[in-house]
Amino acid sequence: MDLAATILVDGLIYAGWLFIVSVGLTLVFGVLNILNIAHGSLYAIGAYASASMVGAYFALGGEAFPYGSYVAMILAALLVALVLGPLLERGLLRFFYGRDEVLNVLVTYAVFLILEDVMKLIWGVNPYFVYEPYTLLGDVEIGPLFYVGYDFAVIAAAIVVGLAVWLTLNKTRVGKVVLAVIHDSEMSQTMGVNVQRIYLGAFMAGTFLAALGGALTAPMISVTPGLGVNVIIVAFAVVIIGGLGSVPGAAIGALMVGISRAASVHLMPEAELFIIYFVMAIVLLFRPEGLFAKTQARKI
Amino acid sequence: MRFNLLLAAVIAFVVLAAGSVILPDWAMFLFAMALAKGLVCLGIVGMMRGGVVSFGQGLYYCLGAYTATLVANNLGVSDIFLLTLLSSAVCLLVGMAFGPLLSSYRGIFFAMLSLALSMVLYGSLSKMSFIGGTDGLNIAAPTFLGWAPEGRPLQMALYIYVVAIVVIAGVLMRIYFDSERGLLTLATRDNELRVEYLGASVRNVMTYNYVFGAVLGGIGGTIAALALGHVDPEFAFWTTSGEFVFVAILAGSLSVPSVFVAAIILELVRSFSNLYFPNTWQLALGIFLLAVIVVLPKGLGSLVSRRKGSPA
Numbered sequence: 001m002d003l004a005a006t007i008l009v010d011g012l013i014y015a016g017w018l019f020i021v022s023v024g025l026t027l028v029f030g031v032l033n034i035l036n037i038a039h040g041s042l043y044a045i046g047a048y049a050s051a052s053m054v055g056a057y058f059a060l061g062g063e064a065f066p067y068g069s070y071v072a073m074i075l076a077a078l079l080v081a082l083v084l085g086p087l088l089e090r091g092l093l094r095f096f097y098g099r100d101e102v103l104n105v106l107v108t109y110a111v112f113l114i115l116e117d118v119m120k121l122i123w124g125v126n127p128y129f130v131y132e133p134y135t136l137l138g139d140v141e142i143g144p145l146f147y148v149g150y151d152f153a154v155i156a157a158a159i160v161v162g163l164a165v166w167l168t169l170n171k172t173r174v175g176k177v178v179l180a181v182i183h184d185s186e187m188s189q190t191m192g193v194n195v196q197r198i199y200l201g202a203f204m205a206g207t208f209l210a211a212l213g214g215a216l217t218a219p220m221i222s223v224t225p226g227l228g229v230n231v232i233i234v235a236f237a238v239v240i241i242g243g244l245g246s247v248p249g250a251a252i253g254a255l256m257v258g259i260s261r262a263a264s265v266h267l268m269p270e271a272e273l274f275i276i277y278f279v280m281a282i283v284l285l286f287r288p289e290g291l292f293a294k295t296q297a298r299k300i
Numbered sequence: 301m302r303f304n305l306l307l308a309a310v311i312a313f314v315v316l317a318a319g320s321v322i323l324p325d326w327a328m329f330l331f332a333m334a335l336a337k338g339l340v341c342l343g344i345v346g347m348m349r350g351g352v353v354s355f356g357q358g359l360y361y362c363l364g365a366y367t368a369t370l371v372a373n374n375l376g377v378s379d380i381f382l383l384t385l386l387s388s389a390v391c392l393l394v395g396m397a398f399g400p401l402l403s404s405y406r407g408i409f410f411a412m413l414s415l416a417l418s419m420v421l422y423g424s425l426s427k428m429s430f431i432g433g434t435d436g437l438n439i440a441a442p443t444f445l446g447w448a449p450e451g452r453p454l455q456m457a458l459y460i461y462v463v464a465i466v467v468i469a470g471v472l473m474r475i476y477f478d479s480e481r482g483l484l485t486l487a488t489r490d491n492e493l494r495v496e497y498l499g500a501s502v503r504n505v506m507t508y509n510y511v512f513g514a515v516l517g518g519i520g521g522t523i524a525a526l527a528l529g530h531v532d533p534e535f536a537f538w539t540t541s542g543e544f545v546f547v548a549i550l551a552g553s554l555s556v557p558s559v560f561v562a563a564i565i566l567e568l569v570r571s572f573s574n575l576y577f578p579n580t581w582q583l584a585l586g587i588f589l590l591a592v593i594v595v596l597p598k599g600l601g602s603l604v605s606r607r608k609g610s611p612a
Contacts, residue, residue: 101407102408105408113583120579274423284405
């Protein structure tokens with residue numbers, strides 16, 4: 001019983017993190033039709049920016065009000081989105097709209113390679129530690145188990161992010177316009193929608209979510225080079241399982257991957273590294289386009 | 301047509317093999333590795349002609365390398381011909397198991413499912429401490445039908461072996477590309493349903509392309525393992541596969557020799573940027589990749605066919 005509870009809680013914590021990391025990826029794919037490998041780099045840049053901002057916050061006398069470091073983390077993610085979002089979308093990606101999907105994967109792979117080194121140039125290769133925000137929320141006791149409160153804050157953040165994205169898309173005017181662009185960008189343009197701006201906005205939102213994932217993770221780990229390499233493939237697995245472009249799909253995918261990884265860590269540690277891809281392969285075998293994919297007509 | 305092909309093959313072999321005398325040691329190693337990787341990329345190009353790109357060709361590269369290493373270390377086989385044959389047989393079987401499955405996937409889903417398979421292998425190998433885990437394994441230098449050279453002669457022998465395999469594989473793939481099934485592959489990329497309505501089986505075509513890719517990947521992995529003397533799970537990591545795709549895109553699907561030219565260019569760009577910008581070689585590689593995509597969207601091969609004036 002304890003084991004099942006442990007697996008469930010560990011799985012939920014991991015799923016919360018996974019969801020934040022992957023929902024931006026699925027959003028960008030849904031709108032721009034680009035599977036963004038550089039999403040992993042944006043995540044890593046978010047982590048670095050957050051580590052720097054939190055470090056600066058405490059250096060400037062933030063000890064008096066340590067909770068302000070959470071604001072610093074979110075500001076760091078916003079900053080990354082405001083700088084890199086327009087730079088990448090306007091400066092590069094817009095030239096590749098409508099090109100082959102796989103070619104676009106390669107374009108973002110190039111961006112990924114470039115950003116990996118840019119990060120090393122800016123932040124060096126030594127690890128950054130910012131543990132303060134991680135310990136602020138104390139511990140949580142569930143039956144015989146102890147958890148760090150911050151982990152549950154990540155789950156809460158994931159729920160907030162999920163609701164915010166879903167409500168924005170489905171209940172606001174802007175969201176409806178975005179859905180229209182996803183459905184048919186040419187038709188939306190003839191109806192007077194500024195499609196360019198929607199693309200830019202969606203990409204910036206995706207960048208923000210990637211950076212936010214990194215920013216929230218920074219206090220839990222030591223921020224080192226190569227952070228993005230593993231994250232991106234895990235995020236791919238989540239969005240592929242859920243169906244590319246689907247926000248509820250990303251949530252289900254994150255839950256499936258999170259819980260199966262937690263189960264594997266506790267029951268079969270040897271499988272920990274590949275269980276994620278194994279789940280992805282199984283899902284694709286039965287649902288070739290993921291769980292929540294829209295059906296599409298084929299041209300003859 | 302066939303005569304021209306044979307002539308081109310002989311010329312290619314002579315020119316490349318001459319490198320064994322001319323090239324300094326470091327360059328010969330670099331060329332051998334590039335050509336071995338080029339074999340893997342040739343497999344991807346075969347699939348690309350049908351409109352799908354495998355982001356998990358590291359699976360077969362790694363599988364071939366590990367098969368050769370395990371056979372060499374545990375069964376005492378050191379003959380390069382036998383090792384190549386065995387690991388390509390293993391890759392053939394695995395390719396035949398996954399091929400029919402993957403043949404119904406397209407676009408991003410084909411890419412991601414093949415990537416998932418290669419990452420499963422990466423994850424398993426990393427956790428198997430009895431075969432080295434993430435450290436990998438060493439493999440002794442190969443022998444050539446009983447002849448066991450050392451030093452420079454070993455390098456030369458290995459290099460000439462790669463060149464021979466590359467030329468043979470190149471000729472066979474050219475013949476395959478021009479065959480009925482090879483041409484159906486091109487038609488599939490243009491319009492899959494139409495091919496089905498005309499009575500051909502798209503799945504069959506895709507399966508063949510995948511299986512050829514698997515075998516080529518296995519041979520490439522075997523040679524790379526023997527040249528390096530070491531294998532590790534990174535062979536199956538997604539960034540390795542990403543590089544193969546990079547070479548395939550750089551080469552384009554129009555010409556077979558351009559695949560190997562592209563592989564050599566990538567290795568050269570990588571070694572030199574490693575040498576001159578040790579901290580920013582990935583940046584240099586990324587910029588180079590973007591430049592290629594922008595300037596040569598159809599790959600190096602398009603340079604040649606544009607000059608000939610033949611349609612792509």
